[in-house]
Amino acid sequence: MPPKKEAVMSAFERKRLENIANNNAILSGISTTADKIIPKPAPPKSKPKRTPVPRVKREQPKREVVVRPTRQSSRLAGLGADSEVLKRKAEVEAENETEKAKAKKMRVGGDLNLGDIKVEGRKWEGGVDGMAGLKGLALPARGAQPGLRTFTDDDVEETTDKGLKDLRLRMSGLKLYETWPVNDIKIVPQRVYSMGFHPTEDKPIIFAGDKEGAMGVFDASQEAPEAEDDEDELAIPDPVISAFKTHSRTITAFHFSPADENAVFTASYDSSIRKLDLDKGVSTEVFAPADADEDLPISAIDIPATDPNIIIFSTLGGALGRHDVRTKAADAEIWGLTQQKIGGFSLHPAHPHLVATASLDRTLKIWDLRKITGKGEMRYPALLGEHESRLSVSHASWSSAGHIATSSYDDRIKIYSFPDAGEWTAGQGLSEKQMAPVRQITHNNQTGRWVTILKPQWHKRPQDGLHRFVIGNMNRFVDVYAANGEQLAQLGGDGITAVPAVAHFHPTLDWVAGGNASGKLCLWM
Numbered sequence: 340m341p342p343k344k345e346a347v348m349s350a351f352e353r354k355r356l357e358n359i360a361n362n363n364a365i366l367s368g369i370s371t372t373a374d375k376i377i378p379k380p381a382p383p384k385s386k387p388k389r390t391p392v393p394r395v396k397r398e399q400p401k402r403e404v405v406v407r408p409t410r411q412s413s414r415l416a417g418l419g420a421d422s423e424v425l426k427r428k429a430e431v432e433a434e435n436e437t438e439k440a441k442a443k444k445m446r447v448g449g450d451l452n453l454g455d456i457k458v459e460g461r462k463w464e465g466g467v468d469g470m471a472g473l474k475g476l477a478l479p480a481r482g483a484q485p486g487l488r489t490f491t492d493d494d495v496e497e498t499t500d501k502g503l504k505d506l507r508l509r510m511s512g513l514k515l516y517e518t519w520p521v522n523d524i525k526i527v528p529q530r531v532y533s534m535g536f537h538p539t540e541d542k543p544i545i546f547a548g549d550k551e552g553a554m555g556v557f558d559a560s561q562e563a564p565e566a567e568d569d570e571d572e573l574a575i576p577d578p579v580i581s582a583f584k585t586h587s588r589t590i591t592a593f594h595f596s597p598a599d600e601n602a603v604f605t606a607s608y609d610s611s612i613r614k615l616d617l618d619k620g621v622s623t624e625v626f627a628p629a630d631a632d633e634d635l636p637i638s639a640i641d642i643p644a645t646d647p648n649i650i651i652f653s654t655l656g657g658a659l660g661r662h663d664v665r666t667k668a669a670d671a672e673i674w675g676l677t678q679q680k681i682g683g684f685s686l687h688p689a690h691p692h693l694v695a696t697a698s699l700d701r702t703l704k705i706w707d708l709r710k711i712t713g714k715g716e717m718r719y720p721a722l723l724g725e726h727e728s729r730l731s732v733s734h735a736s737w738s739s740a741g742h743i744a745t746s747s748y749d750d751r752i753k754i755y756s757f758p759d760a761g762e763w764t765a766g767q768g769l770s771e772k773q774m775a776p777v778r779q780i781t782h783n784n785q786t787g788r789w790v791t792i793l794k795p796q797w798h799k800r801p802q803d804g805l806h807r808f809v810i811g812n813m814n815r816f817v818d819v820y821a822a823n824g825e826q827l828a829q830l831g832g833d834g835i836t837a838v839p840a841v842a843h844f845h846p847t848l849d850w851v852a853g854g855n856a857s858g859k860l861c862l863w864m
Contacts, residue, residue, distance in 0.1 A: 445631070446587050446609035451622040458528060458553050458582035506805055507827045510819050513851060515832030516862035518563050519578050522834055524860040526555035526580055531854025532791050535593030536845040539600065543845065545852045545860060548590025552607060554615075555582040559862055585613055585622045592640045598647040608636040612650060614664070625664045626650065626671065639683050643691030653681040653696065659706070659720075674719035676706070683734030683794055687741070690761050694720070695743050697732035703745050703755070705774075710766040724769030726776065728753070733784070734794035738806045742822050744795040746810060752780040752795060754824050778824035783813045789856055791840040795820075798844040809851055811840040817853045817861070830863045 515521075527549035537544040542560035549555070557580050564576050586607035596602035603615040604625070611627040628635050636655040643649055652660045657679050662671035679699040687693040692708040703726045710721040730748035737743055743755040753776040784793050790813070797808045806822040815835050819828040830851060839853025839861045853861040 446607070446611045446627060448611075448624055448627065448631075450624075451583075451585060451613075453581075453583050453620040453622065456584045456622075458555075458584055460528065460582075502805075503821070503825060506803075506807075506821070509849065510807070510828035513828070513830060513849060513863040515830075515835075516559060516864060518559070518561075519575070520834045521832075521859050521861055522836070523575075524557060524578060524580070524862075525858050526557050526854065526860040527553050527582060527858040529553065529858055530789070530791060530856045531841050531858055531860075532589050533592050533605075534841045534843050534852055534854050535595065535603075536843055536850065536852060537600075537603075538595050538846045540848060543850050543852075543862065543864065545862065546593050546603060547841075547854050547858075547860065548586075548593065548605060548607075549858060550589050552584055552586035552588050552590055552609065553582050554585045554590060554605060555580060555858075557581075557860060559864075583622070585615070586611065588636075591638050594640050594642050594650075596647050597642065597644045604640060604642065604650065606637040606640040606652060608638075608655070610635040610637065612637060612640060612652065612662075626652070626662050626668050629669050638681055639685075641684070641686045641691075643686055644688065645691055651684075651686060651694065653684045655680045657681055657698065657700075659684070659694065659696065661708070672711075674711070675716055676704070676719055677702075682732070682792065683736075685735060685737045687737045687760060688739040688799065689741075693723075693737070693760055693763075695735040695737055697735040697745055697747075699731045701728050701731050701747075702726065703728070703732055703735050703743065703753075703774075705743075705769065707763070707766055721766035723763070723767060724771075724774040726753075726755070726774040733792045736795050736797050736808065738797040738808070738822065739799065740806045740822060742797075742806065744797065744808050744820075746782070746784050746793050746795055748784055750782060750784050752782045752784075752810065752820070752824075754778040754780070754822065756822075780820065780824050780826075782810070782818070785813070786838075786840060790838050791854075791856070793840055796843050799846040802847055807844075809842040809844055811838055811842045811853060813838055815839070817842045817851060817863070819851070832861070832863075835861055 516524075526545065526547045529549040529551045531547050532550055533548040535546045537546065542558060545557050545559065547555045547557075557578065561579055563578070585605060586609050588608040590605050590607050592606040594604045594606075596604065601617040601619075603617065604612060605615065605622075606612050610633065612625050613622050614625045615622045638653045638655050640650055640652045642651070648664050650662050650664060652662070654660070654673075656675075657677035658673050658675050659681065660671050660673040662668065676696060677698050677700050681696050681698050684694060684696040687695075694706040694708060696704050696706065698704070705723045705725070706720040707723055708720050711718065712721065713719060728745075728747045728749050728751070732745050732747045735743055735745050741757045741760050743757070745753045745755075747753070755774070756777045757773075782793075786792055791811075793811045793813075795808045795810045798806065801807065807827060808820055808822075810818050810820070812818045812829065815831065815838050817830040817839050818826060819830065820826055830853075835855075837855035837857050837859065839855050841854040843852050844850070845852075849864075851863045855861070
């Protein structure tokens with residue numbers, strides 16, 4: 340047989356074998372290449388031996404061992420998921436939690452001694468002793484009754500631009516209280532919801548109520564004691580502040596008796612109105628539903644200057660009530676004015692039979708208490724007129740000159756003018772033109788969930804006769820406006836870290852107080 344011819348290697352096969360040979364050469368020398376690139380680490384240097392220092396064992400403080408009940412497994416106890424025992428156990432636990440929550444919000448009846456309801460905490464160590472300076476306060480001398488008109492139409496006509504300028508200069512000249520910084524004046528533990536100035540002119544005394552029913556009192560006339568040397572740092576002692584748990588839920592309003600300088604009235608969502616006697620240090624319940632289970636959250640109160648025994652109040656259920664403190668709570672008259680919440684109201688200072696209400700139903704309404712008609716649930720005061728806003732109205736505040744200032748969630752402050760209100764006959768209706776606002780001011784009123792609702796509050800009896808009101812500003816200021824809507828000042832200062840949403844004038848002096856969501860107090864004087 341002829342010999343076989345050797346197969347001729349193709350160019351592709353030759354190239355493949357060359358690649359394999361090259362790769363093998365690279366892999367065989369990779370260790371040498373790595374040693375050239377990465378140098379070997381130097382051997383570690385020997386460290387000198389340290390002489391061990393014996394540790395001193397500290398004696399641990401003895402802790403009290405709390406014996407807690409051992410949790411038991413239902414599965415190991417042989418109880419199935421559908422066991423009646425387990426169902427009953429769950430029902431009992433749910434009932435207990437419900438009762439605890441209800442008891443926490445249940446109002447406390449009877450008299451409360453301030454010494455027994457003191458709020459615990461270093462900030463409020465003043466207690467009853469801190470209120471010693473409030474005894475014997477004198478109401479300011481006045482030539483007329485509280486709330487009477489001190490500014491006439493003639494005064495309005497004689498006002499010039501120069502006068503407005505002077506007023507602006509004076510209001511803007513108010514300075515933030517400097518004895519203690521704002522962060523040190525925590526007047527209540529929780530968010531400030533209501534506030535009031537005691538009417539005395541002897542010294543600035545501010546009351547505040549928070550979301551959980553605590554009432555705080557601060558005397559701004561106190562002087563800061565000398566700083567203590569605390570580890571090379573000067574530590575200024577906290578101011579003396581007194582705080583008491585007078586209500587079980589939010590304190591919504593303060594009102595000071597026009598006849599008794601020692602009487603302070605407070606209202607709350609716990610359905611009660613209480614009277615605090617500053618001289619005796621006792622808080623007495625003056626109104627609450629006879630049925631302890633009846634829920635009648637009170638949103639605001641006012642007292643006519645002509646009769647200090649009468650309290651007018653509004654509720655979150657849309658009702659307006661009238662109670663004589665000399666009678667039983669069951670004798671109070673309560674009128675259902677609307678199906679929705681009345682957030683705020685006020686009486687005309689000079690004509691307290693006129694009531695202005697602000698409601699979630701988006702309306703400002705004016706009522707006349709001289710004419711009450713109807714029977715049963717259809718019995719209520721005469722409605723004189725109303726004005727509707729685009730969104731809900733938060734508060735309606737009368738001035739002694741006949742202005743009404745409202746704040747609403749359409750980001751407006753509206754000013755209405757009724758200079759002839761004293762001439763209205765009982766039940767007289769007001770036209771749509773009469774009820775129209777004379778001025779609307781753009782103002783951010785979107786407080787959200789964590790800031791108290793912004794409400795305008797008038798200077799009740801200004802000594803210069805020029806009417807003005809204050810309202811919180813979401814940019815952490817307090818705005819001051821004149822009755823004609825002109826802005827007079829924007830009060831601020833260092834250390835204000837939250838919106839002073841609750842703002843009030845002193846009834847007669849140029850003092851302004853503001854409270855914020857962290858329970859802190861701002862004061863301008």
